[in-house]
Structure formats: structure tokens, C-alpha cells
Amino acid sequence: xxILLLTMALVLPLAASAEESSSSLGTPVxxxxxxxxxxxxxxxxxxTIHVNGDVxxxxxxxxxxGANSIQDGSFANASGVLSVVQNTxxxxxxxxxxxxxxxxxxx
Numbered sequence: 603x604x605i606l607l608l609t610m611a612l613v614l615p616l617a618a619s620a621e622e623s624s625s626s627l628g629t630p631v632x633x634x635x636x637x638x639x640x641x642x643x644x645x646x647x648x649x650t651i652h653v654n655g656d657v658x659x660x661x662x663x664x665x666x667x668g669a670n671s672i673q674d675g676s677f678a679n680a681s682g683v684l685s686v687v688q689n690t691x692x693x694x695x696x697x698x699x700x701x702x703x704x705x706x707x708x709x
Contacts, residue, residue: 647703649703655695657694660693669690
């Protein structure tokens with residue numbers, strides 16, 4: 603439901619400003635209705651990620667590991683937030699986390 607409301611909040615002002623496309627997008631909503639559908643307006647956002655892993659009592663004998671490589675163009679058509687985690691060892695705990703805050707404001 604929140605994604606739908608955010609999508610509506612982003613698309614409907616565009617429809618209101620472009621008369622020729624308003625008929626294909628539907629009737630624009632009033633600024634008051636749009637304000638009621640808007641997400642939070644906090645100025646300060648607090649985010650916490652708790653990761654807690656443990657690697658104990660492991661052994662690695664005659665382990666063959668390889669090389670990691672990222673080639674030219676690996677991310678050529680990528681978009682958004684990317685994360686790459688590589689490991690060539692054994693008995694390794696890899697923990698990764700990402701928080702992305704997006705704020706929309708008037709230009």
C-alpha cells in the first residue's frame with residue numbers, strides 16, 4: 603500500500619501539470635488529497651542494522667580457493683544501489699547490509 607501511495611504521489615502531480623496527458627492518467631487529485639497521501643515528513647531519520655555472526659570450531663584442510671575478478675563492463679547496464687561481496691577464503695562469515703534513505707523535496 604505504501605508503494606502504491608508513493609507512486610501516486612509521484613505520478614499525479616505530473617498529470618496535473620500536463621493537460622494533454624491528464625485524460626490518459628485520470629483525474630488529478632487536489633493538493634489536500636495529495637498531502638494526506640504523503641509519507642512521513644521527519645527531518646531526522648534513524649536507521650540501525652544489527653548483524654551478529656559467529657564462526658567457531660571450523661577447520662579447512664586441503665582447500666583450494668580461487669581468484670575474484672570484476673571485468674570491465676560488469677555494471678554497464680546496472681542501475682540502483684549495487685553491492686558486491688567477494689571472498690576467496692574458507693570458513694569466512696560475510697555480513698553485509700545496506701540502508702538507503704530517499705528524500706524528495708521541491709527543487
